[in-house]
Amino acid sequence: MKKLVGLFSVISLGAMLAACNSNPEKTVYDHLEAGVEEESAYTENQSSLQEAEEQEQQWYEEVIELGMDEYDQIVSLTDQLISSVDQRRDFLAEEKNGIEAGYEEATKAEAEIESIENEEAKAHAEEVQEAIEQRYESYNSLHDLYAESLDLDQTLYELLAQEDLNVEELEDHIDQVNSKYDELKEATDQFNQQTDTYNQAKRAFYESADLNVTFD
Template sequence: MSKKSLLTVFACSTLLLTACGQTATETIYDHLEEAAEIENEGFNEQQQPLIDAEEKEAELYQQIVELDMDSFDEIVSLSDEALASVEERRELIASEKESIEDGYSEFEKAVSNFEELEEEELTNRANEMQEAMDNRYESYQALYTVYERSLDLDQQLYDMLKDEELDVDTLTAHIEETNGVYQERDEATNQFNEYTDAYNDAKEAFYEASDLEVRFE
């Protein structure tokens, strides 16, 4: 039932050389890279467990549909195991959302220094970076909303499977609805990843236009 989803993370960079004293671009750099570190740390902690849980649920679902009503007790047991996994994913996605929001808050600290930039090109690059980040942040909120919907539908599915009186038409309709939301989730994930790539490109362009010597990783 469930599908894998892997989000694109921020690209990190290393400042090779700084001048004496902290310039506006160096202060912005510090906040941008701190934002990247906050997010990437959160993704590293949450993404693989999320994928593992989804794969586990897919295996459980396959086991369930291969059983008949003579094995109803086993169906209930497997469904309960899948429900526990859904709750685990709910906690993981909430933690992932928190890391996104913490990273965005750190990014806003960089934005507060944009007005100190003196070169027009650098200001333009900074504004493009901010637009890309805002698009990315909004797209994640949309992704989170649809992911929550998919979790609710998965939970409903496994609760339904524990009903001995469940009819095939009801189950089929629910599965079709769930698959539709999975498709929306895949599209939202792709949109988020595109905005992440756009932000990474905008950040790299900002660094290249600045007086910073940065190595991109």
């Protein structure tokens, strides 16, 4: 049976800063938290992707329970499945735009790091930038795998709609789908880990820089 993806990845930790005078630490903070705001569409799309995946799973299970004497219903459901894949492609593109915008904003903080006089805070700020890069790289891998899984899902639904369905071909393709989902699960776990690392590095920087920050 085709597996449900269940792709949920957490966004970076948000923080609020009490009023303070402008300094390099505050400028770094501003860029990092502006990056979180730029990613806001990402969390919204995670919910949309999850809902679409769950609906597809339901339709898929209905299709495989139908016999060929109910072919018209099979075609109707597979049309809905393929439309859902197209919708998920749109969600994925919007999500990537949010990640890209957040990354571009957060990396602007790097220019201010050399101006930080507090050596401990400076070291933590450098760790933040390293974490940003690793998280971004991890997301790109996750995105590419998800895009590949969408193509495999669409092919699966097209196979199910064939009146002269080849069962062996279908089973082979389902194996490919599930194998890709295993890769996707691993990449999701890696991205979540990189996000946790980024959150921890950011918190350590804010604390060492004596910024009066309240975390979400």
